[in-house]
Amino acid sequence: xxTAVKHPEVLAPAGTPEKLKVAIDYGADAVYIGGDAYxxxxxxxxxxxxxxxxxxxxxxxxxxxxxxxANIVAHEQNLAGAxxxxxxxxxxxxxxxxxxxxxxxxxxxxxxxxxxxxxSTQASATNYExxxxxxxxxxxxxxxxxxxxxxEIKEMRQHTDVQIEAFVHGxxxxxxxxxxxxxxxxxxxxxxxxxxxxxCRWKYDLFDIPDLGQKRELLGHGPDGKTEKFSxxxxxxxxxxxxxxxxxxxxxxxxxxxRMKTVHYVSTVANVYSTAVRQxxxxxxxxQLDPAWVDELWKVAQRELSTGFYYxxxxxxFQLFGKRRRLSHxxxxxxxxxxxxxxxxxxxxxxxxxxxxxxxxxxxxxxAHHKQVVTDLFDDQDQAIERAPHAMQVVHFTCAxxxxxxxxxxxxxxxx
Amino acid sequence: xxxxVTTVADYAQAEAVITAxxxxxxxxxxxxxxxxxxxxxRAELNEIVELAHQNNVKVTxxxxxxxxxxxIAMVGEYLRFLAQIKVDEVSIGDxxxxxxxxxEQLGLPYIYDAADLVTSSRQINFWGKHGATAAVLAHEVxxxxxxxxxKNVAIPVEITVYGAIVIHQSGRPLLQNYSNFVQEHxxxxxxxxxxxxxxxxxEETHYSIYEDRNGTHIFANxxxxxxxxxxxxxxxxxxxxxxxxxxxxxxxxxQIVAVFAQARxxxxxxxxxxxxxxxxxxxxxxLQPAARGLDNGFFDLDPDEVK
Numbered sequence: 001x002x003t004a005v006k007h008p009e010v011l012a013p014a015g016t017p018e019k020l021k022v023a024i025d026y027g028a029d030a031v032y033i034g035g036d037a038y039x040x041x042x043x044x045x046x047x048x049x050x051x052x053x054x055x056x057x058x059x060x061x062x063x064x065x066x067x068x069x070a071n072i073v074a075h076e077q078n079l080a081g082a083x084x085x086x087x088x089x090x091x092x093x094x095x096x097x098x099x100x101x102x103x104x105x106x107x108x109x110x111x112x113x114x115x116x117x118x119x120s121t122q123a124s125a126t127n128y129e130x131x132x133x134x135x136x137x138x139x140x141x142x143x144x145x146x147x148x149x150x151x152e153i154k155e156m157r158q159h160t161d162v163q164i165e166a167f168v169h170g171x172x173x174x175x176x177x178x179x180x181x182x183x184x185x186x187x188x189x190x191x192x193x194x195x196x197x198x199x200c201r202w203k204y205d206l207f208d209i210p211d212l213g214q215k216r217e218l219l220g221h222g223p224d225g226k227t228e229k230f231s232x233x234x235x236x237x238x239x240x241x242x243x244x245x246x247x248x249x250x251x252x253x254x255x256x257x258x259r260m261k262t263v264h265y266v267s268t269v270a271n272v273y274s275t276a277v278r279q280x281x282x283x284x285x286x287x288q289l290d291p292a293w294v295d296e297l298w299k300v301a302q303r304e305l306s307t308g309f310y311y312x313x314x315x316x317x318f319q320l321f322g323k324r325r326r327l328s329h330x331x332x333x334x335x336x337x338x339x340x341x342x343x344x345x346x347x348x349x350x351x352x353x354x355x356x357x358x359x360x361x362x363x364x365x366x367x368a369h370h371k372q373v374v375t376d377l378f379d380d381q382d383q384a385i386e387r388a389p390h391a392m393q394v395v396h397f398t399c400a401x402x403x404x405x406x407x408x409x410x411x412x413x414x415x416x
Numbered sequence: 417x418x419x420x421v422t423t424v425a426d427y428a429q430a431e432a433v434i435t436a437x438x439x440x441x442x443x444x445x446x447x448x449x450x451x452x453x454x455x456x457x458r459a460e461l462n463e464i465v466e467l468a469h470q471n472n473v474k475v476t477x478x479x480x481x482x483x484x485x486x487x488i489a490m491v492g493e494y495l496r497f498l499a500q501i502k503v504d505e506v507s508i509g510d511x512x513x514x515x516x517x518x519x520e521q522l523g524l525p526y527i528y529d530a531a532d533l534v535t536s537s538r539q540i541n542f543w544g545k546h547g548a549t550a551a552v553l554a555h556e557v558x559x560x561x562x563x564x565x566x567k568n569v570a571i572p573v574e575i576t577v578y579g580a581i582v583i584h585q586s587g588r589p590l591l592q593n594y595s596n597f598v599q600e601h602x603x604x605x606x607x608x609x610x611x612x613x614x615x616x617x618x619e620e621t622h623y624s625i626y627e628d629r630n631g632t633h634i635f636a637n638x639x640x641x642x643x644x645x646x647x648x649x650x651x652x653x654x655x656x657x658x659x660x661x662x663x664x665x666x667x668x669x670x671q672i673v674a675v676f677a678q679a680r681x682x683x684x685x686x687x688x689x690x691x692x693x694x695x696x697x698x699x700x701x702x703l704q705p706a707a708r709g710l711d712n713g714f715f716d717l718d719p720d721e722v723k
Contacts, residue, residue: 073532073533073535074535074536074538074539075535075536075557075561075719076535076536076537076557076561076564076565076568077561077564077719078536079536079538101533101535101536101539102539102542102543103536103538103539103541103542105542106538106542107538123533124482126482126483126484126485126510127483127484127485127487127488127510127512128485128488128512129483129488129491129510129511129512129513129515129516130483130488130510130511130512130515131512132512132515133511133512133514133515134511136515145482147482147484147587148484152484152485155485156485174586174588174590175584175585175586175587175632176482176585176586176587176631178532178533179482179531179532179533179584179585180532180583180584180585180586181532181556181583181584182583182584182634184532184556184583184714184722185583185636185637186615188721188722188723189722189723190556190722190723192532192533192535193722195722195723199615200584202615202616203616204613204614204615204616204623205613205614205616205619206594206601206611206612206613207611207612207613207614207622208609208610208611208612209610209707215707218600218601218611219600220594220595220597220598220600220601221598221599221600222597222598223599228597228598230591230594230613231594232586232590309587313587313588313589314588314593315593315596316593316594316596316597318588318593319588319590319593319594319597321593321594321597321598322597
């Protein structure tokens with residue numbers, strides 16, 4: 001009979017200091033962030049060294065870790081200053097850097113001694129010999145390529161004791177990460193230096209040239225009879241229904257994609273995965289998937305969800321073709337600032353327009369949930385209002401069930 | 417020292433490119449190597465190695481696939497076979513294969529080749545410290561970056577000077593998946609099928625795409641042709657040049673190799689005038705398959721133009 005098992009880390013993205021705090025409050029065991037240089041998300045709100053220090057302190061107080069993604073593939077002119085960058089990251093108290101380029105790995109190891117290094121998924125590690133190569137180089141952990149299956153991870157585990165990190169949720173590259181320069185050639189933006197223009201999600205014309213002939217367009221038609229152009233757009237990943245497989249295969253860290261995503265997304269996804277992992281590890285024999293977790297992930301889904309390569313090579317159902325399934329859209333409408341148990345008044349800071357008559361949903365760490373319809377609403381002068389239209393507006397209204405500061409409020413978007 | 421490296425599609429072409437002036441042949445089988453004009457079985461490989469060595473030409477065998485567990489397990493035996501038939505060098509892009517090569521102690525040199533990922537002197541020297549005797553530079557490195565890079569590298573660098581440039585490798589059967597969805601065009605998705613895609617609003621563009629054992633591969637709009645830029649490479653000491661005949665006509669490819677060999681000889685003799693090179697380049701354009709354009713890729717790009 002299965003007893004409690006080793007608890008793998010749930011690793012969440014944190015594009016900003018606010019998201020770092022939220023991710024940890026919502027159960028993440030670790031977060032990954034970007035610095036001002038060497039990261040692949042040039043448009044995410046990246047961290048200064050001072051913000052890294054504050055973030056690392058917050059994380060460590062909550063028994064969590066912070067990693068810095070510095071996973072560009074450097075060109076000649078990007079090399080100067082890398083050593084100093086890694087030393088400052090180390091001195092800010094960051095727990096590890098996530099690096100892809102071997103030259104930067106070498107720099108981090110030799111010029112910032114003591115800083116732990118993880119191999120980025122951009123390096124496409126797909127076999128145990130590769131894992132052992134990097135462990136021998138001094139790396140603590142390898143983030144696997146997203147092309148690796150569960151059975152392959154199990155086999156790797158038998159041949160290596162380097163830590164294994166694997167993506168469990170979020171958007172996916174359609175190609176081997178790092179082995180795609182569509183963006184460089186089609187948009188003059190370097191995919192491996194933070195400029196990816198997501199050209200894989202474009203619609204392309206497909207052609208051939210019959211013998212001695214002129215080029216010929218190959219038009220395809222979907223099941224609805226409409227023209228369907230060639231595309232390479234992957235649906236997103238969600239492994240929530242397969243947590244036991246991941247843990248049993250020996251994955252040390254379950255990674256959630258999305259440094260560009262919202263506080264709503266980060267809080268929701270970190271909450272779901274940390275709850276599921278905690279429940280499974282506490283009592284594997286009696287673990288059951290809670291369908292509410294799946295529902296919850298759909299509320300922040302941007303595309304359809306799949307299991308990627310974990311159970312085989314993805315077929316056409318794992319790509320975005322044809323008419324898109326209608327996803328339910330939820331808006332993040334506010335954050336709870338206070339709750340008065342006597343008056344049953346909740347004070348909320350507005351993040352999106354909501355008002356009387358809207359069905360809203362409170363959610364908090366440990367998967368706390370409460371749904372209700374807004375029946376009254378007051379501004380900060382205690383004047384009755386119909387709606388809260390202003391960003392960051394502080395309002396209060398009646399909420400029968402106790403909620404907590406830091407809980408979030410969402411509502412189904414009216415026009416989806 | 418200079419070296420012309422060329423791909424090989426069959427025995428006859430191997431003979432032809434050797435006659436044309438190739439110094440090194442590059443070939444292999446799809447189980448271990450990426451984007452090869454032909455997947456050579458071991459007996460065929462052996463014959464070509466013998467042919468090359470009789471003519472004082474070297475042979476590099478591609479072992480540069482991205483290996484999963486099932487295939488990495490076969491790499492050791494393959495490397496032993498290659499050492500036994502006296503292959504001169506292998507190309508490797510997966511560090512796991514380096515692990516095996518060094519454990520086997522076969523005395524087989526390797527050139528590091530990870531397609532678009534090799535972009536700096538420090539990375540090249542990293543692989544040099546890990547036993548690589550040369551490295552293949554990414555096509556996305558402009559000339560302006562090659563200048564400092566060439567001064568800083570400790571091992572030779574191979575530059576592709578002619579041929580198709582890969583810009584994407586997916587582990588998914590992207591064409592098959594599309595075909596399955598539209599229930600059309602199902603028959604064939606390999607290189608011989610000659611499929612290509614065009615970007616939105618640019619119907620004139622031509623990005624070749626095919627599937628094989630290693631997934632789906634997509635290539636740049638035009639084939640690379642650095643013939644008139646060879647003096648610049650020569651001056652930097654970057655003189656290991658690869659010609660890739662993946663999409664070239666099997667017979668005219670050796671003629672293209674001959675043209676580049678003439679350019680190399682002119683540079684060697686110190687008589688390469690811009691006019692002479694322009695004339696040779698005109699010949700390359702004449703020999704180029706009609707449906708495939710030529711340009712010099714990222715060579716002239718200002719590095720600051722790339723975001």
